Amino acid sequence: MGAKRYSFPVLALLTSSSTLICCVIPALFVALGFGSVIAGVVGAFPQITWASENKGLVFGVAALMITLSGIWEWKRRNDPCPLDPELAASCTKIRKISFYLWLGSAIILAASSFFVFVLPNFLE
Numbered sequence: 078m079g080a081k082r083y084s085f086p087v088l089a090l091l092t093s094s095s096t097l098i099c100c101v102i103p104a105l106f107v108a109l110g111f112g113s114v115i116a117g118v119v120g121a122f123p124q125i126t127w128a129s130e131n132k133g134l135v136f137g138v139a140a141l142m143i144t145l146s147g148i149w150e151w152k153r154r155n156d157p158c159p160l161d162p163e164l165a166a167s168c169t170k171i172r173k174i175s176f177y178l179w180l181g182s183a184i185i186l187a188a189s190s191f192f193v194f195v196l197p198n199f200l201e
Contacts, residue, residue, distance in 0.1 A: 086178035086179045086182065089145075090182045092142040092143070093139045093142075093143060093186040095128065096136055098128070099128030099132060101189045103115045104193070105192075132193060136189070136193070136194075140186060143186055
């Protein structure tokens with residue numbers, strides 16, 4: 078039960094974290110004057126440039142995963158837990174962790190979207 082319960086929230090967290098790696102952290106480093114660090118990272122991991130060039134796709138996949146995860150969480154919110162008190166406590170704990178993973182993913186995506194799509198319009 079535990080592995081199934083975590084699957085969507087963990088995927089949502091991973092995809093939303095990819096928005097940080099592709100777009101937000103490099104922009105932050107450049108803004109702080111650490112452009113040489115980004116040049117070194119891109120030299121070591123050139124695949125990062127693909128994610129930056131396709132940030133619409135990266136953000137779209139992250140938003141889709143978070144939406145699916147939210148729907149999944151909502152539909153499963155009232156599923157019964159086992160009658161055994163120990164298993165019931167575990168079930169309740171897993172539900173809370175799953176919700177907080179989803180919430181964290183949504184917050185990361187919202188913050189990343191702001192830094193990548195909204196903030197540059199104000200800085201021009």
